[in-house]
Amino acid sequence: MYVKLGNRGGKSVSKDRVSRRQFLNYTLLGVGGFMAAGMVMPMARFAIDPVLKANASGDFVATKVKVADITEEPQRVDFKFDQVDAWYESEETGTAWVYKNENGEIVALSPVCKHLGCTVDWNADEKNQNMFFCPCHYGLYEKDGTNVPGTPPLAPLDVYPYQEKDGILYLGKAQPREGA
Numbered sequence: 757m758y759v760k761l762g763n764r765g766g767k768s769v770s771k772d773r774v775s776r777r778q779f780l781n782y783t784l785l786g787v788g789g790f791m792a793a794g795m796v797m798p799m800a801r802f803a804i805d806p807v808l809k810a811n812a813s814g815d816f817v818a819t820k821v822k823v824a825d826i827t828e829e830p831q832r833v834d835f836k837f838d839q840v841d842a843w844y845e846s847e848e849t850g851t852a853w854v855y856k857n858e859n860g861e862i863v864a865l866s867p868v869c870k871h872l873g874c875t876v877d878w879n880a881d882e883k884n885q886n887m888f889f890c891p892c893h894y895g896l897y898e899k900d901g902t903n904v905p906g907t908p909p910l911a912p913l914d915v916y917p918y919q920e921k922d923g924i925l926y927l928g929k930a931q932p933r934e935g936a
């Protein structure tokens with residue numbers, strides 16, 4: 757209900773009526789807020805998103821290997837996992853050397869050489885049987901992944917944490933160990 761305050765140019769004016777100035781202010785405020793939200797939300801998401809994804813990267817991923825089929829001889833196991841880099845998500849292939857030790861425990865080693873990152877191979881050097889061998893600079897590792905002193909690598913191979921689900925081997929993110 758309007759309260760008439762008088763006539764201005766033949767038109768009635770009321771104190772409850774929204775003036776043009778107020779209407780313009782409200783409109784600019786609304787549009788400005790909308791634009792600010794449009795700029796701030798992507799920045800906030802950019803800041804928070806990698807943190808959220810970091811939790812997901814800690815998940816275990818399934819391999820195609822049955823735990824019952826793992827022997828004492830290291831076997832190369834390739835597996836797929838999702839790599840998240842900020843907003844970019846891609847499917848990558850990981851590799852592990854997997855075997856059971858003398859106690860029947862599963863050992864899953866990273867194949868990435870701790871010297872300069874070449875790929876180590878099992879039992880590939882005739883002069884050093886039953887060892888992991890890196891052909892790039894003749895790096896050597898014991899079967900448990902311990903680096904052999906006197907060869908270039910200065911740390912043991914990283915180890916994958918593992919889980920068994922429905923008889924299948926799952927691997928987590930490879931973890932570094934103390935140097936020999």
Ligand code: FES
Nearest residue numbers: 869871872890895
């Ligand atoms: S990268 Fe493996 S020994 Fe150098």
